[in-house]
């Protein structure tokens with residue numbers, strides 16, 4: 397494991413709308429894309445305001461979740477987790493070694509990730525689920541864990557294969573996260589609740 401720093405945007409200890417079961421969600425900071433309609437605008441600019449090593453990130457989430465008692469897995473979102481793939485992979489391996497499942501979103505497709513070998517394969521290897529593809533406003537949908545029809549859910553291990561049959565059901569869930577500094581929606585809220593950009 398190296399000591400690369402991960403640029404973090406936000407961490408939520410327990411969410412039930414960003415993947416299967418109860419999961420801690422880590423939003424990384426920075427994405428090269430600018431998909432029209434992306435509602436994580438604050439997380440697109442690369443910045444080093446909050447940086448953690450893989451070990452620091454692991455320890456932080458462990459502390460936030462009472463030694464992982466509250467969760468079954470970790471979801472990486474963003475921003476673009478694969479823009480910091482090597483460092484994110486180091487953290488993902490630590491979580492996996494503690495029997496947590498790993499899911500990640502990416503604005504790139506699985507095929508694009510597989511073509512690019514700058515640490516991406518290392519992150520891919522540890523994932524149970526990848527939700528791939530950028531948000532396309534014209535293909536907006538209410539499918540489980542994603543919000544445009546081009547986005548696909550890839551089950552990269554057997555752990556969540558039982559979800560395969562229900563993955564195209566229409567489900568729209570969101571949570572409101574309250575913290576000392578902000579109120580933020582996560583998940584997939586209705587259009588009228590999304591701030592217009």
Ligand code: SF4
Pocket residue numbers: 427428429430431434435436440474475476502503504529530531
């Ligand atoms: S890839 Fe995702 S985070 Fe990046 S701009 Fe597109 S929707 Fe937003």
